[in-house]
Amino acid sequence: MHTYIETHEPDVIIGTESWLFDSVDNNEIFPEDFSAIRKDRYITRGGGVFIATRKNIIAVEQVELDTDCEIIWVEIQLVGGKKLLVGAFYRTPDNRDPAYLEQLRVSLSRVRLNRNTTVCIGGDFNLGDINWANSTVVAGSNFKVQAETLIEIADQFDLEQMVTEPTRKKKILDLFFTNNSTLVKNVKSTPGLSDHDGVPLIDLNIKPQTIKQKPRKLYMFKKADMEGLQKGMGNFTSNIVSGNTTSVEHDWNEFKDGIFKCMDENIPTKMSSMRNNTPWITPEIRRKLREKQRLYNKAKETGNEEDLMKFKTIRKEVQKASKLSYWNWVRSYCINSTKQFYGFVKKLKKDSVGIPALKHQGRLISDGIGKAEVLNHQFDSVFTNENNMENMPKQEAFPPMPEIHVVTEGVAKLLRNLDASKAPGPDRLTPEILKMFTDTLAPALTHIFNKSLSTGILPTDWQTANITPIFKKGDRTAAAN
Structure with a gap:
């Protein structure tokens, strides 16, 4: 295929x-x-x-x-x-x-x-x-x-x-x-x-509606100006720690925008390009494919049994060469890297059908917003509401909880343990940059965490998540599955 x-x-x-x-x-x-x-x-x-x-x-x-x-x-x-x-x-x-x-x-x-x-x-x-x-x-x-x-x-x-x-x-x-x-x-x-x-x-002669994949901006960390990054990070983080604002949202946005500004000024970028999805199709195999097409056209035109046999022979050769080239490519791709091997296996086991049309109240919903609403309704229907306070024990029975205070050393330890290869969340902050400048960024994050705890307010980014429903088994049109 x-x-x-x-x-x-x-x-x-x-x-x-x-x-x-x-x-x-x-x-x-x-x-x-x-x-x-x-x-x-x-x-x-x-x-x-x-x-x-x-x-x-x-x-x-x-x-x-x-x-x-x-x-x-x-x-x-x-x-x-x-x-x-x-x-x-x-x-x-x-x-x-x-x-x-x-x-x-x-x-x-x-x-x-x-x-x-x-x-x-x-x-x-x-x-x-x-x-x-x-x-x-x-x-x-x-x-x-x-x-x-x-x-x-x-x-x-x-x-x-x-x-x-x-x-x-x-x-x-x-x-x-x-x-x-x-x-x-x-x-x-x-x-x-x-x-x-x-x-x-x-x-x-038709023109389908298509989803245009926008190129992503990729930062080339190996060519970064580390001194410029360090200086820029230090400037905006010190402003956050010494600032007098009471807004957690303001401090978080200043932190996030400061990182992106430093990255744009000090790290070269490139736009993502389309990958070659069949790297094992070599120029030799492409030549054989053209030869197969030529022999097929000739066999179809002449109806000669000898021409038909020539076509069938090269068809077998192309199939054999393609399989051999594919497995050679797999071997060379996976042999030197455990990460690439497991990534390759994971990709093979990952179904890419996406979210199918979903049934809701007897109707089949196929548009994106409609399917999101159906799934939201499903999640809401199984959510446990624990607002019943009647059976809560009286507060006097327990000693008051001491005030929580986040320390810089703890934040720095968590940043150092981040997996730099993981993808960013909705805030678009990559674990790689957070880990790379742990000592510089930890004080500002500590300040934001403590302010959030004292005010009881979370920045909008912290309340946002990317949710990917995963099909288990059964009817694909049922949101519960």
């Missing part, structure tokens, strides 16, 4: 026969710049469908369109307020159950078709005995009933089938339907994966 993405650069991937199951996380299979919505087969081996989209595309799973067949839907927001519904469907080659395709019909009937919604559904239908040029079934077909049912469904929902070139053994098994064929700029067959000779690549 990585080599296919490297070669053709798709934005959306419709996949069938994924053979995945619950214990396999997305990051173990898909590139890190893709998010995947899956419907795995749990009872028997094989099967499974997924839709993978680039992470900058806003795609939301449409659970309400799901039916009792291997089908999955996502909604992609387009520029101008329009929507694109993308579905993935799979039917096994030997499935003769007439009710199976009826589940596809039920799913399509749930789609709210209007002029602002474009529907696209693709997958391996395994019905190669259909002549889509005139929507007829080839004489002698063993699956005539199923083929006629699919033609009828396409006609019922005004769906046009766009794939015209064979995808396996001179038959069109992989299909792509849409209710707006004018958006299809091009359909071409690309070198196949697994046992399929070709994979349809669809070029749609």
